[in-house]
Amino acid sequence: MDKQNIQSEPAISCKSVSKKYDTIEALKGIDFTVERGEIFGIIGPDGAGKTTLFRILTTLILADSGTASVDGFDVVKDYKEIRKRVGYMPGKFSLYQDMTVEENLNFFATVFNTTIEENYELVKDIYQQIEPFKNRRAGKLSGGMKQKLALSCALIHKPSVLFLDEPTTGVDPVSRKEFWGMLKNLKAQGITILVSTPYMDEASLCDRIALIQNGQFLKIDTPRNIVNQYENKLWAVQSDNMHKLLNDLRTNDLTSNCFAFGDKHHVSVSSEQLSINSLKETLDKLGHTNIEIKEIEPTIEDCFMQLSQK
């Protein structure tokens, strides 16, 4: 395929991709495309199928059925081309623990037939933060520093598509925030990013997201549109006895679902018959004290809970 044709293809395209491990259906007919220059998030809990999808797209395993392409190349036929063009940061950072920071980066550069100097501009902002520790072994770095080194290694050959599988899992909140800042900078340099995360709060940092559960996409859209499409009213409820409150809310005929969210319970209400005051009265009769109920804006997690129960 010539260069111009490649540029008109989406960065990633997946059509009816399925994968089984014995009897476990890890992916059940995944369909989506990622446009060039997007930060696209795959959001879902452990075991939803995120890693399996990443491995198929980075040509490490084969799908049982369906087709997929990356940067315009077919994941089966053109796997060699794809390997040159993608950067992959697996969930468990693939660093050589006994090699130093600099040796790790050098190694990845050499594997891709390049040098640190050649693509230094691309990794500079990230690598400079760990450069003071360049003689330290990777195994002795903190979680946040390991993450920065792993990202530098995934970028050192200037990939056009970057695959980041749960890059912020096990990383402290400050480093998580910094990390998303780095992704924005990479996007500004024209790199397409597919990133998976179990943290629903990170969804809003993506251009578009797919919510995944049990090997299926529940929804694909911008985080804003997903939140706007939330169907019910949503209330945050608390009382002195949160455990009993959860049971009482779940057995109420007029609420559609309820789950614990931080120090409150989030209750989804589809019925017009139920008002905040009438729910307060009901809970009062059930013996609850210090009841507080507030209407709130749904988060992506609320949307996920609603969609996953359909």
Ligand SMILES: Nc1ncnc2c1ncn2[C@@H]1O[C@H](COP(=O)(O)OP(=O)(O)OP(=O)(O)O)[C@@H](O)[C@H]1O
């Ligand atoms: N090599 C394998 N052999 C058998 N089952 C597997 C294998 N790899 C994954 N699975 C199963 O396939 C399903 C999807 O797993 P996958 O690792 O893709 O999900 P995930 O969303 O990345 O979750 P996690 O963050 O836990 O890895 C799970 O039920 C998992 O147990």
